Amino acid sequence: MAEVSRISTNKAPKPVGLYPHARKVGNLLFLSGVGPRVAGSDDIDSAVPGLKLDKNGNFIEFDFEAQCRSVFDNVRIILEESGSSWDQLVDVTVFLVNMKRDFHVYNRVYAEYFKDNLPCRTTVEINSLPTPIAIELKCIATID
Numbered sequence: 001m002a003e004v005s006r007i008s009t010n011k012a013p014k015p016v017g018l019y020p021h022a023r024k025v026g027n028l029l030f031l032s033g034v035g036p037r038v039a040g041s042d043d044i045d046s047a048v049p050g051l052k053l054d055k056n057g058n059f060i061e062f063d064f065e066a067q068c069r070s071v072f073d074n075v076r077i078i079l080e081e082s083g084s085s086w087d088q089l090v091d092v093t094v095f096l097v098n099m100k101r102d103f104h105v106y107n108r109v110y111a112e113y114f115k116d117n118l119p120c121r122t123t124v125e126i127n128s129l130p131t132p133i134a135i136e137l138k139c140i141a142t143i144d
Helices: 064-081 099-113
Strands: 004-007 022-025 028-031 051-053 059-062 089-096 120-125 135-142
Touching (some): 099 120
Parallel strands (some): 089 120
Antiparallel strands (some): 022 028, 028 135, 089 135
C-alpha cells in the first residue's frame, strides 16, 4: 500500500473545516481547495486581498486580480511546505463564482504564473464559496 500522510502549515490560510491542506499518497500530492485568504485568517476573520466589505457584507472594494495572485501564492506555499513545487503541478481545477466577469482576468494571470509549467486545467463556475472569495483552486502535484 502507498504511503499516505496529511500535511498542514500555518504559512497558508487555515482550512474552514476539518481537513488538511494536502495529502500525500505515494508520489502524488492532493491539495484541498485553496482560496486567496491570507495566512492567519479563517472563516471568522477572512482577510482577502483585493476585498473590503461593509458591516452588512456588501462589497466596498473588489479586485479579482489580487485574489488570483493571492490564491497562486497560497498554492505555492502549500506545495513547498509539502515537499513539492510549482513545476510539479500536473492538474489544476479552478472554481470561479462569476465566469463571465472573471475568466479573462484569471486566464491572463494564469498565463503569467504557468508560462513554464503547463498542467492540465479545468475551469468551473459555481454559485458561491464558503467565505467571501471569488476563486478557489484544487490541485494535484507530484512529490519526490
